[in-house]
Amino acid sequence: MIIKIRQDAEKERLTEFLDGLTKLNTVFQFEEDIRIITLMKFSDSVMGLVRKTSVVEEMLPANKAFVLASKHRFKPKSTVRLSKDIEFGGRDIVLIAGPCSVETEEQMMQSAKAVKDAGASILRGGAFKPRTSPYDFQGLGESGLKFIRKAANKHGLKVITEILDPRHVDLVNRYTDIFQVGTRNMQNFELLKELGKMRKPVLLKRGMGVVYKEWLGAAEYILAGGNKEVILCERGIRTFVADTRFTFDINAIPYIKKVSHLPIVADPSHSTGNWHFVKDIAMAAVAAGADGLIIDAHPEPQKSWVDKDQAIDFKTLKDIIKRSNRIAKIVRN
Template identity: 50%
Template sequence: MIVRMSPEADDRQRERILHLLRERGYEVMALGRGGSPVIGVNGKPLAEDLPAFLSGQPGVEQVVQTDRAYKLAAREVRPAGTVVRVGEVAFGGPEPVIIAGPCTVEDRDQLLRTAEAVRRAGASMLRGGAFKPRTSPYSFQGLGETGLELLAEARALTGLPVVTEVLDTEHVELVAEYADMLQIGSRNMMNFALLRRVAATGKPVLLKRGFAATIEEWLLSAEYLLAGGNDQIVLCERGVRGFDTATRFTLDLNAVPLVRQLSHLPVIVDPSHGTGRRELVPPMSLAAVAAGAHGLIIEVHPEPEQALVDGRQTITPETLADLVRRVRALNAVTAGVLAGV
């Protein structure tokens, strides 16, 4: 059960509801950073008269009961949607957020050149991997803490907030010290210990869909973060594994409008991993925005052919600049059409 508080409810009214529920032996969790405050109720079976009792309390807008496996992630919890803020950047607002940067931090010169280039191209955030999950143990695994230090330097140079992936529970606090947003990658989407640890940092989270995960499994992973008290979650569709090898993955753009119907959390798209082909990144980026994506995360490198990781799917800063202009123009046309989605 979810108790949706009125936007005008004050702290005293919210604390009273929390007290009433705890007094009756229920587990409760409060969310309030990304939109209207909500209280999740868990634990023993609900008393029959509890919803009606709570509905009559000051500050309560509505008591929501849902049969969905994911309770806190459901759209009914926050019909107006959640806004996730990373510094001055807002996911879930009227403008799509463009995150861009190299797949992997290779060295200082490469990262700073790329960071400055994506800033000039119009990106809102910088991405870059310091710890890299690789299928082969012999592939480049990233620079680790040195990579994090370089990302912090790039942020200081450009003013762009930084998102980077955290792979292991033992690295969570270290990555959170440097990054503005923590990424949970496709391979770790169902690493529940990592999800709990990341939720506890309070940092905004970019949650990528597992490449073999259903929509419900993806939203249940988000539920772990929400149940940990963190509602600053951006979902990322990055392609699912199919039978065709013409592209790296199959970019599931069905997921964008569907997730917007099912959940209040903002959703963005990764056309780089979703296609694995740089020539497909611009058209699939535009398709994602037309489908209602709240943003894009794109791999960019000054010299894609020289990139240590995923050069085939990486675009140049010049291509990014042209794409940003086209995304903004498309968004201006489609914003009114998608307002009700």
């Protein structure tokens, strides 16, 4: 349930109403800036309280599964701002690029310079890697975090990196500007709860086998913890198609725009698993309304330690960014 508070509501009466909700064991969030109270869990007694107060202007129903993530008349759209020039869901698309995995300090320095020159504003790179086999490269850990942070700082970029374990939240927080939750951890609820306590953006990738409701439900865990800065990411789903690594679900972008106020970006690299298709999927995603792209780019793609088949070179990245910005100017005006 969504409650709109009157602009002229007396502060004393509003405080009484909020206290009344608390006494009824109501789980709610009050966004004072937009005068909205979102009820996540409440009893029938709340309606009696609403009828007695003078502070309520209007009430709206909301999807119980993801009430905080739901789009409604009072909150049609939200943005996540990193700086004056970087805003997910804003006028321009946000470009994120870099290698799938942090390998060496030199590699990250080369990548950061190339990413900056190509026109992206956020450097990606994994220091902790979830791998299908326990014998595959798992990431450099804190050394990798230091490499990506140093490279980003030198070239004036922000950092996004993956978080796998609730025990690593404080460590990763010291180095990153955005937490990335990968497809395999989308329903790691203990991790989502910990990220809900942070006041730093979280990019939540869609699980490879989940429906939209489950994806938004995962976002709800973060929002319910008090962290309002959630960015969704469509990264492909597993289907009967065996010719690409996954199938990019273009429907996800307009669907999320219809039911949720959260910004959404696209990952054309993991969704295809093949560098030949990255450019086309990237442009299609922007045309469908994606608020940004996260792309796997490497100084020497065929020497990449992880997912080399999907990595593009930086010349291709520059071309993708140039074309995507052109498309964005058309569809976002």
